[in-house]
Amino acid sequence: MDRLSNALSLFSLGLFVLVLSSLRRAHIRVEYSVSWLGAAAVLFVVSRSPSLMRWLADALGIDDPPLALLATCMAVFLFVFYRFSVMVSNLKDANIALTQRLAILEFYLRSQNEGNKS
């Protein structure tokens, strides 16, 4: 084990604790925490297992096993970021549609109230 794999293990533990504490405080919803907890667990297991790291390095054609793990980590996190970008885009579309619908309903309501008054 070299310093990089130790650092990755610590990072994965830190990530795990951060996500769990965010869940406890309801800062993150359970369905959005799964990707992060899964990524942290896999990162920890692989960073503590020299044979798994070597297998990963051979598969990727990278000489240094911890570096291979770091590269995999970055790829996984990029994928998670992409997934969240898709979610944010969908939420924004839904938010726009809801905002427009709410404004239109308020417009009808106001018109009706004004009609009733006059």
Added chain:
Amino acid sequence: MILVPALNEEAAIGAVIQEVRQVIPGVPILVIDDCSADSTAAVARQAGADVLSLPTHLGLGGCVQAGYRLAFELGFDYVIRLDGDGQHDPRYIPQILEKLKESGAQMVIGSRFLDEDTPYTSWVRKWGIYFFRAILRPILGKPVRDPTSGFVGVNREALALFSKSFPLEYPEIEALVVLQRRAFRFEEVPCQMRPRRTGRSTITATRSLYYIIHVLLGVFVNILKFERHRWRR
């Protein structure tokens, strides 16, 4: 119906509404207030317009689309949109409306540059407009002189389309592509624009590059969307 999207236009909106009423009395005017921090909505109501108040800021595209949606639901056949800052001269509304009715085109643009000698407001804008004219020419199949104009009229067909699908940021150029991909037509009528009464343009020199990239991406995404639909048929 006349649509006036507005954000923090309390100083200009009242005069714009009065001018519109003088030009075409009796036509409903709808101000779409994009969650202004000032009293735009109150001033607009006082001037006699109906107001559609958005509870959160949506940006120009979302704001205009909300107006199109309401106009479509209320059954209007023609809608003309002009800005709330006083740049668009309401005296040209009858020409736009007449062109919509007479040509059968789904959209009519109030164009600043149909007359060759019209000066450009800045060199950035001038080259931006040249650039988009060149890009849009093969896509639209006909030249467009003023693709960035927000002074536009649409008929009910375009209203139905835009109430479902309308670009959210910098919508003018993308809207032309959305129309064209459905085989809808547009026309231009000459009009002059005035300096804005208050505020500043949202497209500053520093945001121009972002504007160009954003609009180009939007144009090509709209083309790809259409192609995908066509393959599925």
